[in-house]
Amino acid sequence: MNTQVLLARRPAGEPQPDDFHIVRTPVPEPGEGQLLLRTRFLSLDPYMRGRMSPSKSYAAPMAIGDVMVGGTVSEVVASRHPGFAAGETVLAYAGWQSYALSNGAGLRNIDPAGFPITYALGVLGMPGQTAYCALLDIGKPKAGETVVVSAASGAVGSVAGQIAKIAGCRVVGIAGTNEKCAYVTETLGFDACINRRTADLDTALLQACPDGIDVYYDNTAGKILDAVLRHIVAGARIPLVGLIEHYNATQAPAGPFLGPLLVNRAKIEGFLVSDHEAHAAAFLREVTSWLREGRIRYREDIVDGLENAPRALIGLLRGENFGKLSVRCA
C-alpha cells in the first residue's frame, strides 16, 4: 500500500497534527512513459509551511487534500520510461508519500560521490545551493569582512557560514540553543555564535562584531534582522533567504514586512548622493537639457527672511511646502 500524507486543513499559526491526514491507497501502476518511484528519504524544509497557507507566493499554495509536497531521494521500482531503469536512485519531488508515479520530468540521477545519498537533499542539493549562491551572488563576501548567519546550525546556514570562512571572513552565527552554538563554533569553525533565546542581541552583536557587519545571511527575518540592521557598516549586503520567524505568524507584522522582497527577488538599497559623484556631470548635462526642452517642470517655494527659516523647516517636515523650499535672505 501507498502511505500518503495529505494537507487536511490550513494551519492557523503553528501547524497541528490534525492539519495533516494520513491515508493508505493502492500502489499505482506506471503507464506507458511513466515510472514508479519508491521514496527512500523525504526532505523536510521550512518552505513547506508557506505552501500550506492559502496565499500565493513564488509557488502556488497546495489545495486541501493534496499530498504534501517535498523533495525526495527515490528508487525506481518499475519503469516504462526510456530514460530510467528499475533499481536506479534519483532525486525527485515525489512529496510525502511512499510511492509516486513520474513521467521523468525533473528527475536527476544521484551520483553519491562517496557521500550518503541524503546529501542530495541537503548540502549537495537545494539547501546547499541556496547557501552557496545567495552568499556569493548577493552577499559577495570579501576576505577580512564580518559575516553574520542566522539559523546557523541549519541545513542552509551551516553551509553558508562555512563558505564564508573559506572566503576568509570573520563569521558569527546565531542559533537557538547552547548546544547548537557549541556545534557552530567547535565543529563548523565559526568565530562566534550567539544564542538568540538567551542573549541580548544588540550587546552580543556588538561584542562578536567589533568592526560591524558587512554581510548578513538572513534565514529568519524578524527580530534578528531588526537587531542586525543596527550594526551594519557602509556598503553592507543582506541576502534575504528565509523568513522563519514569520512562517507561523497569524497577522501581519508591525512595520515593513520584507517577505515580498524574498518572494519577488527584489531589493531595497540605501542611497546617498555623495557616492554617485561619477555621474554628476551626466546629471547636470541631461537635466539641464531636459529643463530647456520643457521635459522637466520644476516648482519652487521661496520663503523670505532667515528669521522665517525655523518655521519653514518645521513646515517642510509636515509636508506644508509645495515645491523646492528655500529662503531668500534679505
Next chain:
Amino acid sequence: MNTQVLLARRPAGEPQPDDFHIVRTPVPEPGEGQLLLRTRFLSLDPYMRGRMSPSKSYAAPMAIGDVMVGGTVSEVVASRHPGFAAGETVLAYAGWQSYALSNGAGLRNIDPAGFPITYALGVLGMPGQTAYCALLDIGKPKAGETVVVSAASGAVGSVAGQIAKIAGCRVVGIAGTNEKCAYVTETLGFDACINRRTADLDTALLQACPDGIDVYYDNTAGKILDAVLRHIVAGARIPLVGLIEHYNATQAPAGPFLGPLLVNRAKIEGFLVSDHEAHAAAFLREVTSWLREGRIRYREDIVDGLENAPRALIGLLRGENFGKLSVRCA
C-alpha cells in the same frame, strides 16, 4: 550685522521654534586666503532634521550652539582668495546665516544657464542629482515598467518621476494634498497620483498599478513603503532615498527600521535559488570538493517513518531539529 540661526536645543519629535536661537553678530573680516560670502538663498531640506539629532548618521550631528547647516547660493562680497572675485555668485554650504567666511573649499561658481539661480539648490543641485542618480543607478527603470514615487511633488520626487517618464515608464506619484496630486498629474505629467492622507493605499496602488510595481523611489519609508511592498513584482528595485516619515519619530519604529540601509548605502535583496541555476554546476563542483577536503562539515537529523513527518515539520518550525531534517521512509 550677521544674522545667524543656531541650534539651541535638540528637538523632541517635531522641531519647535524654541529649538532655534537667532543671534546678531558682527560681520566677520576675511583673512589672507579667505573670502566673505553673503547668503542670497538658503536651501531647506529634510536631511537637516537628522543633523539636529544627537545620533551619528552618515554625517556628524550638529552641536548645540552651532549655526544650522545648509546649502546656499552666496555672493562673494570680499575676497582675499586667488580663485574668487567680489561680485561672483557661488554655490556654498554657508548655513543659516547672512554672512560667512570661507577658504574656498567646496565652493562652485554657478552658471545660471538661463535658469533662476535657485535651481542650483534644487533641480540642478543636490536634490536633482539625488533624483537622477538614485533612479537610474539603483532603480534602473525600463520602458513600460511601473515606477512609484513618494513625496512626488517635492524637490527630489518631482524630478525622479519626470525622469522615469522620460525613460518610458508608467509613473504613479504619492503626495499629501489634492492640490499637490493635481500638480503632479497635470503639470508634471505623472500617469496618476495618490493622496496619502485620504486614500486607502492598498486599494489605490492596486488601481493605479494594475501590473504591479517595478520600481519604488522611496522618499519616506514608513507606511507608504509597507504598502508598496505588498504590490511589488519579481525583480523590483527600491532605492531608499529618504525617511521623512521617521525624521520626527521619538521612538524606534515597530518592525525592521531600514534607516541604517540608507545611512550605510546597504542593500537587502530577496533570494530564490531557482534564479541561480547558472551557478548550479559551480556549486556542485566546489561544495563537493570542500566536503572531500573536510572544509565543510555537515550534520543530518533523520527521522524514521512518513507517519512522523508532520511532527517533524512542526518541530522544524520551532527549531527543534539539529542538522538537516529528512525522513527515512520504511
